[in-house]
Amino acid sequence: MRLLNTKTLQLEEFVTDIPPYAILSHTWEKEEVTFHDLQNLETARTKSGYAKLWNACARALRYRFNWIWIDSCCINKESSAELSEAINSMYQYYEDAAICYVYLCDVSSKYPPRNPKSDFRESRWFSRGWTLQELLAPLHVVFLDKAWKRIGTRWSLRDVVSAVTTIPVGVFEGRAIDEYSVAQRMSWAAFRETTRPEDEAYCLMGMFGVSLPPIYGEGSTKAFIRLQQEIIKISDDRSIFAWVAETSQKDEQRGLLAKSPYEFRMSGEVMASKPDVIGARSSYSFANNGLRIHLPLEPTGFSHDEKSEKHVGAFINYEEVIFLASLLCESVVDGNYLSVYLRKTGEQCFVRCHSDEMVLRPSPPTLDNVCEVTVRENATLRRLQATRGTGTSDIFHVILLPSAQHFVCAEPRHFRGSKSASVDLHRLPDISLVYDHPGGESFILNLDRWGSTPSFYLQQKNTIRGTVACRDHPHVDSILGQLDSGDYISVNSETRGDFGINLEVDYIPKHDPNIEFLSETLRPPELGFIVPLNLELFDQYRDIEIFPSDLFGREISTDVAYVTIFHTENGLTSFSHCPFRIVTYKLIWYTIHVAFGVEESVAWTDIILQDDQSKETSEEVWKSYLDYGSRAERRLNGQTSSSVSAKFFISNISLSLTASVEKRTKVQLGSHLLCLESKQEVISRWLSE
Structure with a gap:
């Protein structure tokens, strides 16, 4: 493989004894720096993509990586043989990398990804085909925003990434993807797109451990059928x-x-x-x-x-x-x-x-009508990710970020007063770094070995409230602990190219508006609805809105969307785990709100019709169905009826809309269908007559 030197920006080829390297995952933009551009750095610097290349190298060099692999410049795409080799080896390149930097050029870290205002979920990176394997293959993944500021890691954001991608959280906690069925793994790629149609199939080869000679021009269907034939083997x-x-x-x-x-x-x-x-x-x-x-x-x-x-x-x-x-x-x-x-x-x-x-x-099939025997082939699966080494040693470099530099190391004595500390667990099997500051807050950062794995965890000085132990799971790379004052300490680990680990300590005040999105873990939804995005006979739309916004939902087509809900818990509900939602159809003269959900295991729905004079927003309508709201009784009465209707008039036409909820009878996303039926009737007499 060919690697880029992070100091000189020179390419060098390695066949054996490949050094530790970082790898970049990104979406292609205008004027990416190519293999031929790097033959002349003056030419490369004139391209807008040079800034991305330089920042990626700077990031890698900061963590002691002398080498980085970037697909835009480390492959000579004019060589069909080299391109074919790279396509078949791409998963391995990412799997063997010490760390993967995911650069999200369209994301700002202003809001944490769990905040509904964050643009993390909408990043184009999550919609691309090739980035699926770039998310799954590496051992360590760090997400960076458009300013190259760290957003989080695949571990620390595993619940959000799972919600965005539909990939189970277990995959990001170390469960091998080979343990999931072929259909499940295929579903992870269902809504992803590629620039070249054939790449819909080629980008999945590594995930299934098969190889295909790329034949650009054969079309997406032929390529995908060839992929399935290889998997069947x-x-x-x-x-x-x-x-x-x-x-x-x-x-x-x-x-x-x-x-x-x-x-x-x-x-x-x-x-x-x-x-x-x-x-x-x-x-x-x-x-x-x-x-x-x-x-x-x-x-x-x-x-x-x-x-x-x-x-x-x-x-x-x-x-x-x-x-x-x-x-x-x-x-x-x-x-x-x-x-x-x-x-x-x-x-x-x-x-x-x-x-x-x-x-x-509901019952297993009878086996009375099964055809004759054929020859069975033994499966040859790729090596599991879990068998790889971590690529790191036992040297921790503890660094207090500017937000946490009001703390001072108090113990042990030889680190007293320092803002950073380097600990070699080969020489010192375990150590507790005690940090104090004049305001009285304190915390302990414990470093030790758990079996063969170096680990770190937080602890209060006088109590273990908020303790989070990395040793509970070897994939943990970010921990968050709460101090007695209510403020938070965050510790993020990042792999270095010299086989060390940086532990970067951050301080987050309790009044930070984003803290709830940093400390809360998303819970997978229990139920889902298929919701129509258009109403038959109603074609004068201005907008369609689903409230609250749904991290797990997605638009399946131009006609329907998948919307998730949660079981009712303890009366009042929150935006993040709500048991009902509102879909709002904004017409020219009217606004139609359709509420739907599940109350005590029974599905319900309701319709609210408003004219153009109404000022009630989707959020206000949603709140009105809470236990203390004006429409709470409608939600509770929905237990006995899942079908409601509304009638209104436009010009000389009477329009009626009926909403009902049906339980699924065939395989689909979600457990229920929201059904909306509309009818129109021309009114022949007017009051003025």
Whole structure:
């Protein structure tokens, strides 16, 4: 691989004995510095992208890294052989890096990422295909804002990153991604985009441990099918077939392979299949006439009029029968089993029909109708991330940031009065650094070894309130402890190129408006609604708003959005964990607020119609449904009725809108559907007549 020297900005190639290096993850902007630009630094300095390159090197050099890898300049993209090697090795490059700097050029660190005002969640970086592996592969990840100021780490922001990406928090806490089903991993890429269509598939190779020769020009569908074929060679996880086509393609005859990662958008809940229940018959492979696989089949009915049924004695000709084929996969949400529809087209030949649906069945499939045995291949999985070394030694460099420099080290004696300290745990297995300041506040930073892992944790001088121990988990790189005064001490670790660790101590006053977003951990939502983004017959929109803003929600298409809610807890609710939300449709003359949620496990909905004279905002409407609000009774009464309607007039037309809540009957994001039906009626008589 080719690395960039952070001091000289010269490129050097390494085949073996690769030195410790940092790596940059970013989204491409105008005038990136390329491999050929670096052959002449004067030329490189004229490009706007030079500032990014220089800042990345400066950041790495600050932490003692002499080398950094940046995709824009460390690959000669004019060489097709080198480009192919880099594409297939990219995951490994990020996996082997000592640290990954994620530069978010469109994010400001003014607000913490948990603050709804933060633009962290909206960063373009989270929508790009290649950045998925750049998030997953490295051992240490640091997020930097547009001014190259540290926002946090993948560990410290794991709950926020999970909410934004739909990737389970466990992945960021060290659980190997190979433990998640193929469908789940595909779902992480469902809403990501790439500049070149084929890269939708190529950017996922490392995550599944397969290789593909890139063929630009083959199109995204061919590339993605090739990717699935390679995965099938090393895995018998049938969740790879658990996808849902767009509704517009429901009548299209399909095979068992998806066309794009987007078709796995509903598959985040699909667990890996349990093929052992059918023994050796679990094997499947490709032949020249398609995929040969053994599936439990259950006839559901005839695809044409029943008059076309052909009976021979007790035998039914199944040429026109649609079957439910079980994938032997369960839903992690409710334990139901997943099946897809197959239609027989010839002797032992089937196509998938109704491909916009996956059916949930409460009981496991019967195994009365399973085809003959095929040869099974053993899986060859990539090495797990957890087997890698940490790339650091036992030397801690404790640094008080300017905000914390009113503290002074009081113990041990040889560090007394210092603002920084370097501790080698090989020579000193454990040490407690006591910090005091004249105002009376104090804290202890403990450094020790836990097994083979160096660790650090905070402790009060006279009490252990607020103690956070890094040794509880080897991936912890940020801790937050509260002092007796109510103020906070934050300690962030960052890997250095000389195999040391910087511990940077920050002081945060309790009145800091962002402290609640630093100390609170997001809780994954229990429930979700599919919400329509347009109303049939109502086309005079000015705006659509969902309140409160939803960190876990997302717009699935131009027609619908996925919105999450939480179970009611202890009466009053907060914005972050609310059990109901408001979707507001702002028309030219009217504003329609539709409230929906779950109260004591029962779904409810309500409609509020306002004319253009009303000053009530979405937030005010939302607050009115709280326990002390004017509409609280409507929420509570919603326990007995999940269907409400409203009628109003525009010109000489009477419009009515009915809202209802339905529980899902097929695989989809969320547990419920918010259904809105509208009707119009022309009024023939007017009062003036």
